[in-house]
Each structure stands twice: as structure tokens, then as C-alpha cells.
Amino acid sequence: MATTAVPAPTRAPRQRPPGSRLKLRNSLIGWTFILPNFIGFAVLTLVPVLILFYLAFTSWNVFGAAEWVGLENFEKLLGDRTFHTALRNTGYYALMHIPLTLAVSLGLAMLLNTKLRGVAFFRTVAFFPYITSIVAIAVVWNMLFSPESGPVNQILMALGIDNPPGWTTSTTWAMPAVALVSTWRDMGYYMLLFLAGLQAIPGELYEAARVDGANKLQRFWNVTIPSLRPTTFFVTVMLTIASFKIFDLILVMTDGGPGTSTLVLSQYIYRKGFEEQQFGYASAVAIVLFAICITVTVVQFLVNKRRNA
Amino acid sequence: MATLTLDRPQATTPRPERDARNRRSLVGKVVLYAVLIAAAAVIMLPFFWMVTSSLKSNNQVFTVPIQWFPDPVVWSNYVDIWSKSDMTTWLKNTLILSVTVTFLQVFTGSFAAYGFSKMRFRGRDVLFLAYIGTIAVPWQAYMIPQFILMSRFGLSNTLWAIIALQAFGAFGVFLMKQYYDSIPEELSEAARIDGLSEYSIWRRIVLPLSGPAVATLTLLTFVNTWNDYLGPLIYLRDRDLWTIQIGLKTFVSQYNAEYALIMTGSVLSVLPIAIIFMLGQRYFVQGIATAGLKG
Structure with missing residues (x-):
């Protein structure tokens, strides 16, 4: 592996054009700048990614050595009920989390895109949940969601809902609860991205629309939304990838439960790999996650390119 | 920050309309403030509940x-x-880890960024592509091979594992390169003509000019390392190696009925981050605006 970690510096060409010595020197100096970071990066990221693709085709587990088994792991995945559940749950989570977060963060950005006094304070407030630790957040929300006497259900009951959901103790409501919490946590981050996008829209566009007699809603649909498209595109890609790799929040909030109702892909990788030590099989699941993330990125990129063309 | 506080110049309104507009905008302002305050209250409610519960006796936490x-x-x-x-x-x-990781990430990140941004040499662009490419690869996908490698090196169950895990991220290189690209080429060119070596240009010219980017990277890395739960969960088995996140999680399962104490622990784990955030919030915003939008 050491050979991949330290790629050889570019060799000088045989016939030396004038200045080639300088070029070589430049290359060497350039590499010295990059090396301290690159060694760590290569050994801990690049090489593991390569090993992953090898491991997925082996039967390596705690009992034996890595034996090449071809596509066996992937065939096993096709019939693995728990894997299907994890895949479905992850998709379900993404379906709730992506639109909800897009709507809320865009809404917040529109609200906060003014020059009212104190607006910076509100931006700070909206962003604050994003920098607090998952563990503390999950613990607090679990208590807030407590079905019997938790504040959330008490407020719901005060609002006239007699049978509030059991949240994290209920198989139907556990995933929505997780999606709510993660939306609450992430919205400030995406709001900042939307804000930057909104502020890049030239004021003349709105002026022109107003002269043409467009009302507020029309201006929103015909000026704001189209002008924001690059931002929306970027945010959607980030959100989708983040949704499919949801992990630590689930681990601390529900640990996949009740039953397998919130078991997600990343957690299934963790369980197979670190708890059951089936490294080969877990790597196959990891490849599926990897493939989903790459596909999402590429598809969204292509769609965006076609729309722009 | 500059882009985020910059607002459109307001359209000038003709005189006769002004009064009606002013009155309407005043009402609008009041409504907007009301909405904003309500939203802020909802967003902050969990934190408010966390702090007040930490100051209650245990049987007062859940009351009807x-x-x-x-x-x-x-x-x-x-x-x-x-x-x-x-x-x-x-x-x-947690403090040892956060400080070490932040130092290493800022140093190696800004050093490598200089190579990518200010130097021209063969293989540079391919290499940078490798960095960018792995940003899209979820860590969850390669955490197992990474763990196996780390165990082979004998780093598992040591603090070094977390340092190695966090210190060489592609994100730092990316963020710093983005900033270096905005520093005019003429500066380093002039220094080169004056006979400064590349290392001196980095240390004496480019680095001092990139204060805001360094601050951003410092804060983001520190907060990330402080909040990391998965790394310590996988790598740190010994109790005396535990970080605040893993410790808090275990404390919660151990004393699962001590609600008030659990909230106290949560407050203590969030407090340092909250203080850092308050002091340097503009750098967070800036970092997200630069690294986020170009990505």
C-alpha cells in the first residue's frame, strides 16, 4: 500500500527543453507542499476506498481470511430482508427530510433576507442547532418527545390533539420524529446557502417584474425561483447525499428501533461490520450506499446541465 | 460576511405614494418581527428546556x-x-483531540492549498480531482477498510486514531484553496522576482493574508472534532480515552432515569461550542458561503 501512498514525483523528460530543470524543481517544491496532507489523505481515505471495492467481493469475516467469492455478497443482498428494510427506511427518511428541509430553509432565507435591525441575531439563532453535537440534541429531543409527559405531546394536547403520537416509541412515528429533528438541526445551514443565493439575484430583475405588473407571488415564481436554480441544485444534491448517509442521529435517538423501524443503511453497515464482523458482507452494503450517493450526484448534475443548455 | 450583509438598494418611490407605503411597511415590519420572534422561540425551545431542566430536581423535569x-x-x-x-x-x-486535530488540519490544509493554488506543476490537477472526488464518497462507506488499516497500524484504541481520522480531511484543503485563489497572483509573482522561496511566500505573504480563512477552518475543525461521535465510538474502547460525546452517551444509558443530571451533562457538552460560536460566528457564516457555494 505504501506505493500508492507516495506517488513518484513526475519524471523529467528525456530530451530537455530549455527550462526543464526549473520545471522539475517546481514540481518537487509543489509536491512538498501537498505531501504532508496528501500522505494522511491517501492512507486514510484513498486507500480505504480502494480496499472497499476489493473487500466487497470477499467473504472476509472474523473466522477466516479474505477469500474471493465474486458476486456472492451481492446475491445474498438481494434476498436479505433486513437489508431491504434498511434500504426502504433510508428512502423513506430521504423522502421526508429533503422536501421538508428545502421548504423550511428557503422559507427562513426569504424571511431573513431583509435589512431589518436585528436580523443577524435571527440568522444566528437559526444556525445554532447545526453546530451543536448530535448526542446532546438527540438526548434532549428524546425527552421532549417522551409520549407520556414530554413537552411536545403536552403542547399537542393543549392544542386539542387528544391522541398525540408515541414518537420514538412507536414504529410509525419514530422515523418522522427523526426527520423532524434533523430538519430542525440542518435548516440553518441550508438557509445560509439560500441566503447567499438570494443576495446574488440582481435587484433590476425584481424592478423589471414590478414594472411589468407582477405581484409578489408572481415575482417569487418567475424571478426568485428561476434565479435560485444553481443554489437549489447544489442544496438538493447536498441534502440527498446527507439523507442517504444518515447515521449518528439514528444511532443515538432510536438505535434503529423500535424493532427495525428506523434501521438505515449506514447503521446496517455498522452492525454487519463492527458488531458481527462480517467485513466482506458489510463492504457490499457499503458499495450500495456509495453507488446511491454517486448516482444521485451524477443524475442531478446531468439534469441540471440539460436544463441550463 | 460581506456578501451576506450586502442588500439590494431599495427602489426609490415617488412622493405621493410614500405615506401609504410607509404605513404599510411599518405594519409589515411589526408582523415580520412577530413571525421572526415566534420562529426563534420555537427553534431555541429545546435548548431552553435543556438548560432549565438541568437546574431542576429530578422529579420536576417531567411534570404535567x-x-x-x-x-x-x-x-x-x-x-x-x-x-x-x-x-x-x-x-x-476532547480538548486534546480538538486542539491537535485543528492545528494539524490548518497547517497541512493551508500548506497543500498553496501547492494547489499558487504553484504550477505536472499532476496537480489530477491530484486535486482526487481530493474533490472523495468529498462525494460517504465516510460510512469506507469506515470498515479504514478501521482495518488503522488496526494494522496499531492505532485503534488510541487517541492517535481520531487525530489521524480528522486531521487530513479534503475539506480543509478545499476551503483554503478557494481563498488562496482570490489572492492576486501578482503578489506571489512579485515576491518570486524579489527572490523569496516558495516556502517564504507561503509563510510571509499568503498565510498572513488569509486570516479569515484560517479562522474559519480553525473554528469549523474544532467544532467538528469536539462534536464527533462516530469516530470515538468506533476507535476508543478504553474508558480513559473517551471523549465528551461518547462519555455523555454512555452516561445517558447508565443513568437513564436521572433526567436532570443528563441535561446537566448535555449543557456542559454544548457550552464550549456555544461560546466559540458566539465569539466567531461570522467566520462560520463566511466558511459556509465560500466553501458551500463553489462546491
């Missing part, structure tokens, strides 16, 4: 109806937590 303010205020939770948990060890480990 909700008791919003602790009465009496129980400060003793903040004394008891130190003896009931290894809070001191956890905080010490």
Missing part, C-alpha cells in the same frame, strides 16, 4: 403541566455531575 422555570433552582446538579461521571477525563481528552 410543564414547569417552564425551575423552582427552586437546583445548582447542585452542576456539582454532582463531576463526581458521578468521568466528566473531567472526557473534557480533557
